[in-house]
Amino acid sequence: MGERVNFGETYGDAWDTYIKRYHEGIEPKIGMWPGDQWGREADWRLIFDELILAHVPIGARRFLEIGPGSGKYTAMLLDAYPEATIRAVDVSAAYLDVLRERLAGPVAVGRVVPDLVDADHGGLLRRLRTVDWVDRVDCVCAFDSLVHVDLQYMMGYLLTAAEVLRIGGVLAIMVADATSAAGFEKLVRDVRRVWPFQGRICQKFEWVGPDILANILSRLGFEERLHRSHGATLHVVASLREHVKLSW
Numbered sequence: 522m523g524e525r526v527n528f529g530e531t532y533g534d535a536w537d538t539y540i541k542r543y544h545e546g547i548e549p550k551i552g553m554w555p556g557d558q559w560g561r562e563a564d565w566r567l568i569f570d571e572l573i574l575a576h577v578p579i580g581a582r583r584f585l586e587i588g589p590g591s592g593k594y595t596a597m598l599l600d601a602y603p604e605a606t607i608r609a610v611d612v613s614a615a616y617l618d619v620l621r622e623r624l625a626g627p628v629a630v631g632r633v634v635p636d637l638v639d640a641d642h643g644g645l646l647r648r649l650r651t652v653d654w655v656d657r658v659d660c661v662c663a664f665d666s667l668v669h670v671d672l673q674y675m676m677g678y679l680l681t682a683a684e685v686l687r688i689g690g691v692l693a694i695m696v697a698d699a700t701s702a703a704g705f706e707k708l709v710r711d712v713r714r715v716w717p718f719q720g721r722i723c724q725k726f727e728w729v730g731p732d733i734l735a736n737i738l739s740r741l742g743f744e745e746r747l748h749r750s751h752g753a754t755l756h757v758v759a760s761l762r763e764h765v766k767l768s769w
Contacts, residue, residue, distance in 0.1 A: 525717060525718075526538065526542075526723070528721070528722045528723050528724065529722055530722060531612070531722065532612045532613075532669070532670060532674070532722070533612035533613050533614065533638075534722060535722050535723070535724060536611075536612065536613035536615065536616050537613050537614060537615040537616075539555070539724070540555055540613065540615035540616055540618075540619060541615065543555040554591035554592075554593070554619065554623055555590070555591050555616075555619060556590045556591050556593070556665070557591070557593070559665065565593060565594070565597075566597075568664065568695070568751075568756070569594060569597045569601075569664075571747070571749075571756060572662065572664070572693040572694075572695070572747075572756060572758055573597075573598070573601070573660070573662065573693055574601060575747075575758075576691050576693065576746060576747070576758050576760075577602075577659060577660045577691050577693075578659075579601070579602060580602075580604060581602050581604075581605055581659035581660055582602075582604050582605055582606065582659060583605065583606060583608075583654060583657060583658045583659050583660075584598055584602070584605055584606070584607045584608070584658070584659065584660045584661075584662065585607075585608045585610065585649070585654075585658050585660070585661045585662070585681075585682070585685060586598070586607055586608070586609045586610070586661075586662050586663070587610055587611075587661065587662070587663035587666055587667065587678050587694075588610075588611055588612070588663055588664075588665065588666020588667070588669075589607075589609040589610075589611060589616075589620055589666075590611070590616055590619075590620070590665060590666070591616065591619045591620060591623055592609070592619075592620045592623045592624050592633075594662070594664045595607055595609055595620065595624060595633060596623070596624065598662075599624070599627055599632060599633070605632070605659075606631065606632055606633075606634065607627075607632065607633050607634070608634045608636055608649070608654070609633055609634065609635050609636065610635075610636045610637075610638050610645060611635070611636075611637065611638060611666075612637070612638045614637055617635045617636075617637060620633070620635055621635055636648065642677055642769075643769075645681055646681050646684060646685070649681075649685050654685055655684060655685050656684075656685070656686075656687055656688075656764070657685070657687055658682075658685040658686050658687060658690055659686075659687065659690050659691065660686075660690060660691045660692075660693060661678075661681075661682035661685065661686060661690070661691075661692050661693070661694075662691075662692075662693040662694065663678070663693075663694045663695065664695055665695065667694055667695065667696050668695060668696060668697040668726050668727070668754060669697075669724070669725070669726065669727060670727055671727040672727070672729055672733070675696070675727075675729075676737070677769075679692075679737065679738070679741060680741070680767065680769050683741040683742055683743070683761065683764070683765060683767075684764070686761040687761070688761055688762070688763070688764070689760055689761065690760065690761050691746075691758060691759070691760055691761075692738070692743060692757070692758065692759045692760075692761070693757070693758045694756075694757050695751075695754045695755065695756055695757075696729050696734060696754065696755050696757065697726035697727060697728045697729060697753060697754060697755075698728070698729070698730070698731060698750055698753060698754055698755035699728035699729065699730055700730050700731060700750075701750040701752070701753060701755070703750075703752040703753040704728070704750075704752075704753040704754075706753075707726065707753045708726075708728060711725060711726070726753065729755075731748060731750075731755055734755070734757060735748065738757070738759050740765070741765055741767075742761055742762055742763040742764060742765040743759035743760065743761055743762065744759060744760055744761075744762045745757065745758070745759045746758045746759060746760055
């Protein structure tokens with residue numbers, strides 16, 4: 522059944538542990554940066570085109586990227602949107618260190634702003650308010666990250682997106698789709714691997730259904746543009762039609 526890893530107590534612990542194991546040579550090193558072993562560059566380009574280029578104007582200036590990891594999609598944003606600043610937020614301090622190394626130039630000139638998400642649920646929103654990004658963000662995006670967080674935790678990011686996006690701004694995300702054929706197969710297959718952790722933090726998908734997500738986004742003031750299953754993930758693009766004020 523493989524090695525039983527202690528991933529710690531939080532999402533941040535889990536990814537800090539992964540980076541530590543990567544540097545120690547325990548995790549596979551495929552490509553130049555941690556995380557490159559999951560997927561292929563050609564597929565990443567297709568995902569970027571579908572979620573971002575097809576929906577976000579080239580003149581976009583403010584991006585909030587949730588869970589950039591080592592920054593492969595961050596680099597694509599920088600190349601495609603030459604006027605943009607990307608606020609790259611992550612729960613993993615170790616992954617943010619990798620991002621700073623990979624994108625040292627853009628970080629140095631302020632085009633990429635790494636930001637650690639902590640236990641203060643409203644901290645990120647307050648920091649964005651401080652730099653006058655509320656109601657002014659062009660795109661909030663999450664590529665490989667939200668597939669790993671449960672719906673309650675994800676809701677915090679969705680609420681933040683609904684507040685910081687401008688009207689017409691774009692939410693582009695990938696979530697784990699339990700209802701697709703590939704998602705259902707993975708849900709069955711992963712029981713054997715995940716069961717021994719008995720609810721402790723481990724590397725696994727946190728599943729959601731498309732109807733649940735569509736309902737939540739509508740209540741938050743979004744209008745869907747794209748809603749498509751892609752293997753075990755659901756690709757969703759939505760634009761903000763109105764600001765819905767909620768107390769959270």
